[in-house]
Amino acid sequence: MQDCIFCKIVKGEVPCDKVHEDEDILVFRDINPQAPVHLLIIPKKHYNSIVDMTETDAALAGHMVNTAARLAVASGVAGKGFRLVTNSGSEGGQTVPHMHFHVLGGRQLSGELG
Numbered sequence: 539m540q541d542c543i544f545c546k547i548v549k550g551e552v553p554c555d556k557v558h559e560d561e562d563i564l565v566f567r568d569i570n571p572q573a574p575v576h577l578l579i580i581p582k583k584h585y586n587s588i589v590d591m592t593e594t595d596a597a598l599a600g601h602m603v604n605t606a607a608r609l610a611v612a613s614g615v616a617g618k619g620f621r622l623v624t625n626s627g628s629e630g631g632q633t634v635p636h637m638h639f640h641v642l643g644g645r646q647l648s649g650e651l652g
């Protein structure tokens with residue numbers, strides 16, 4: 539996806555504050571953090587949203603979720619609690635159309651997204 543900001547981050551064309559990278563996924567800090575810990579977990583392959591992921595992508599989705607949990611532990615927020623969320627589509631609040639999970643922690647979250 540040529541104009542996708544997260545694809546540009548994957549390609550190294552746009553910088554990011556990288557936390558983790560492997561063959562399939564990239565994790566970096568949100569540029570506009572909504573909590574003391576705010577990580578974005580993205581697949582390197584472009585999917586518009588989680589709706590575009592199918593059963594074929596189950597291992598990738600599982601790897602993203604497991605990595606989110608491991609990084610929440612490593613960031614020190616797992617003990618008190620954190621939130622793992624993905625937004626899909628405009629009414630879901632998605633602003634970047636490249637599937638991603640948010641890991642939010644380090645403060646008391648409440649309401650829709652705290």
Ligand code: AMP
Binds near residue numbers: 568578631632633
């Ligand atoms: P969403 O609104 O769920 O699509 O989440 C998109 C997130 O991407 C927002 O929290 C933005 O702050 C974040 N974001 C947008 N551009 C960048 C960027 N270049 N680097 C890091 N985070 C970004």
